[in-house]
Amino acid sequence: MGLTKSSTGNSAIDTFTTKNFNENGIVVALAGNPNVGKSTVFNELTGMHQHTGNWPGKTVSGAVGECEYQGDNFTIVDLPGCYSLKAHSPEEEVARDFIEEGNPDAVVVVCDATCLERNLNLVLQTIEKTNKVVVCVNLLDEAEKKKIKIDFKKLESLLGVSVVGTSARQKKGLSELLFQIKKVSEISKGEPKEETEIKDIIKRAEEIAKQTIKFENEKYDERDRKFDRILTGKSGYPVMLLMLLAVFWLTIEGSNYLSGYLSDFLFKTEEWIYDGFSFIGVPYIICEILIHGAYRMLIWVVSVMLPPMAIFFPLFTLLEDLGYLPRVAFNLDKCFKKCSACGKQALTMCMGFGCNAAGVVGCRIIDSPRERLIAMITNNFVPCNGRFPTLISIISMFVITTASGVLQSLESALVLLLVIILGIIMTFLVSKILSVTVLKGVPSSFTLELPPYRRPQIAKVLVRSIFDRTLFVLGRAAAVAAPAGLIIWIMANVSVGESTLLSHMSTFLDPLGKFMGLDGVILMAFILGFPANETVIPIMLMAYLSQGVLTDTPSMSELKNILLSNGWDMVTAINVMLFSLMHWPCSTTLMTIRKESGSLKWTLASFAIPTVCGFLICVLVNGIFHIF
Amino acid sequence: MKKTLECLTPGEWGIVCGIEGEEEMKRRLLDLGFVSGTKVNCLHKSPLGDPMAFGVRGAVIALRSEDSKNIYIKQ
Numbered sequence: 001m002g003l004t005k006s007s008t009g010n011s012a013i014d015t016f017t018t019k020n021f022n023e024n025g026i027v028v029a030l031a032g033n034p035n036v037g038k039s040t041v042f043n044e045l046t047g048m049h050q051h052t053g054n055w056p057g058k059t060v061s062g063a064v065g066e067c068e069y070q071g072d073n074f075t076i077v078d079l080p081g082c083y084s085l086k087a088h089s090p091e092e093e094v095a096r097d098f099i100e101e102g103n104p105d106a107v108v109v110v111c112d113a114t115c116l117e118r119n120l121n122l123v124l125q126t127i128e129k130t131n132k133v134v135v136c137v138n139l140l141d142e143a144e145k146k147k148i149k150i151d152f153k154k155l156e157s158l159l160g161v162s163v164v165g166t167s168a169r170q171k172k173g174l175s176e177l178l179f180q181i182k183k184v185s186e187i188s189k190g191e192p193k194e195e196t197e198i199k200d201i202i203k204r205a206e207e208i209a210k211q212t213i214k215f216e217n218e219k220y221d222e223r224d225r226k227f228d229r230i231l232t233g234k235s236g237y238p239v240m241l242l243m244l245l246a247v248f249w250l251t252i253e254g255s256n257y258l259s260g261y262l263s264d265f266l267f268k269t270e271e272w273i274y275d276g277f278s279f280i281g282v283p284y285i286i287c288e289i290l291i292h293g294a295y296r297m298l299i300w301v302v303s304v305m306l307p308p309m310a311i312f313f314p315l316f317t318l319l320e321d322l323g324y325l326p327r328v329a330f331n332l333d334k335c336f337k338k339c340s341a342c343g344k345q346a347l348t349m350c351m352g353f354g355c356n357a358a359g360v361v362g363c364r365i366i367d368s369p370r371e372r373l374i375a376m377i378t379n380n381f382v383p384c385n386g387r388f389p390t391l392i393s394i395i396s397m398f399v400i401t402t403a404s405g406v407l408q409s410l411e412s413a414l415v416l417l418l419v420i421i422l423g424i425i426m427t428f429l430v431s432k433i434l435s436v437t438v439l440k441g442v443p444s445s446f447t448l449e450l451p452p453y454r455r456p457q458i459a460k461v462l463v464r465s466i467f468d469r470t471l472f473v474l475g476r477a478a479a480v481a482a483p484a485g486l487i488i489w490i491m492a493n494v495s496v497g498e499s500t501l502l503s504h505m506s507t508f509l510d511p512l513g514k515f516m517g518l519d520g521v522i523l524m525a526f527i528l529g530f531p532a533n534e535t536v537i538p539i540m541l542m543a544y545l546s547q548g549v550l551t552d553t554p555s556m557s558e559l560k561n562i563l564l565s566n567g568w569d570m571v572t573a574i575n576v577m578l579f580s581l582m583h584w585p586c587s588t589t590l591m592t593i594r595k596e597s598g599s600l601k602w603t604l605a606s607f608a609i610p611t612v613c614g615f616l617i618c619v620l621v622n623g624i625f626h627i628f
Numbered sequence: 629m630k631k632t633l634e635c636l637t638p639g640e641w642g643i644v645c646g647i648e649g650e651e652e653m654k655r656r657l658l659d660l661g662f663v664s665g666t667k668v669n670c671l672h673k674s675p676l677g678d679p680m681a682f683g684v685r686g687a688v689i690a691l692r693s694e695d696s697k698n699i700y701i702k703q
Contacts, residue, residue: 084659115686198658236675330690334676450688
């Protein structure tokens with residue numbers, strides 16, 4: 001799964017049909033256990049020619065892609081990862097149905113070379129259903145590191161089907177794979193054999209494994225076990241917190257530099273464009289709206305919001321690729337169990353750090369509908385990528401005591417960590433409350449696989465993710481932020497009666513805002529920031545500027561002055577952070593919840609619950625501070 | 629009193645001789661390789677003691693105590 005451009009934002013909720021086939025193409029089903037590198041194989045084969053989405057009628061992810069090899073067209077259908085074709089989870093149903101009734105021309109079962117015996121279970125079950133099978137033994141590079149040797153010829157003769165070794169990450173073996181797929185697609189389909197009992201299949205897998213796999217190093221997984229001893233067990237929680245702290249600190253430190261350069265440069269371009277436009281005779285009004293309205297908003301988003309997003313996301317993706325997240329789920333499972341929720345919620349919570357919409361889609365890994373709902377509703381308590389910059393900006397401006405430099409960003413990171421921990425505590429609390437009130441039930445059982453650690457291709461992941469993320473933010477900035485800037489400008493310059501539309505709206509919201517320790521402009525910014533969380537602070541700043549004292553083009557360092565001159569104090573800052581952590585989900589997330597839950601009622605609940613929590617806590621904090 | 633997987637501590641191992649419990653969980657466990665005769669190693673414990681991670685047929689699977697106490701072993 002993972003956080004990519006195609007799995008976050010609006011793409012999280014697409015549906016695709018497997019009817020978009022190239023009719024003359026060879027239809028290939030890609031099956032395999034989870035964690036075998038199936039997605040890598042799929043991505044390497046199909047590249048940009050793929051489309052992800054849901055299986056029609058089910059909330060199970062899938063993808064379809066195309067590729068060409070030696071004149072033949074292949075349509076590759078990525079089946080959900082599953083351990084078996086017999087059991088009754090939705091993933092296994094989808095996989096089994098497609099293999100039995102979808103009539104693929106070939107079925108490729110992708111296996112992990114370092115865990116082949118267990119994978120053979122699915123291979124043998126597949127061979128029972130169809131003879132048009134190619135076994136793809138992937139992750140050969142990992143097997144080599146662990147000195148695991150596989151006798152492919154023997155394996156082929158024992159299984160009775162073609163076996164191809166690949167290392168998809170290194171792009172090795174893929175042409176051979178396609179060649180074998182072509183061969184297999186041409187043989188005639190045999191009759192499905194009688195289903196054997198699982199016990200016998202596993203015994204057979206064990207025998208085959210004994211004859212074909214040699215472990216030259218008995219302690220081949222020693223390194224993984226060492227890592228696991230550190231990352232779980234007694235040192236589990238401290239390590240987790242330190243990791244988060246490190247990620248936050250890198251994000252803050254990096255984005256401080258980037259933001260400075262970007263904003264200096266971009267504000268200059270604003271001037272050039274403005275002068276250029278006026279020079280060629282564009283009317284004053286249009287210049288103002290487009291440049292001081294839309295373009296300026298774009299600049300705010302790109303220079304203040306983009307750097308943290310473009311740094312955090314790749315770091316997080318690295319952790320994900322490494323295989324760390326299942327360990328987090330392992331460590332937090334008991335806490336979730338106490339809240340009558342599912343341990344896998346830890347994973348969806350982590351995904352929410354990247355994008356709440358992706359986190360909500362990720363809740364599909366939770367089987368029980370009740371627990372899935374709890375996970376979806378509480379996902380918003382974890383701030384997404386778009387809310388990090390908001391938190392970071394405010395922390396940097398208001399909460400810091402040290403002067404500058406490395407220590408300052410470390411202090412910011414610590415405060416951010418505290419905020420996140422608060423979000424996690426709220427997640428537990430609300431999950432618990434939900435499961436004793438409206439979503440009552442018993443915690444379901446679960447099994448979790450801790451896959452081997454894989455060294456991520458660091459450079460590749462970083463580059464792809466930074467590129468990915470930057471494009472996404474820029475796209476959203478153009479589609480959402482720029483129009484928002486336009487609207488703000490219009491509202492600030494169009495008067496109805498005595499004051500501007502902007503004044504009207506913020507004055508209207510002011511009493512409620514003040515009650516919460518915020519003000520009308522802040523509330524308005526949150527409301528207008530509904531489509532995209534990263535626009536909240538830019539909208540806020542623009543609104544202050546257009547009705548406030550400072551009229552000049554401000555720089556980053558003057559942001560705090562703008563806020564102070566508009567009545568901000570420490571309490572305001574704290575409450576803005578609290579409300580940012582706990583308020584309604586963004587429009588994309590809300591739409592995703594609607595789609596995934598199929599229920600208007602629960603979508604409204606997901607809107608209301610974080611908002612009510614945020615409201616109550618802000619009022620409480622405001623009250624406490626003003627008593628003293 | 630028969631021994632179950634739950635009794636193991638990290639470093640110990642046992643051989644599966646039966647699974648009890650709810651049908652669906654049983655099926656899932658069989659698919660993951662916990663069939664009779666399989667050697668299972670206890671590998672890691674979660675910070676709060678539960679779940680625990682077991683090595684089975686080359687993979688590492690984490691199970692909660694209410695499930696691991698349904699898997700009977702002999703040593």
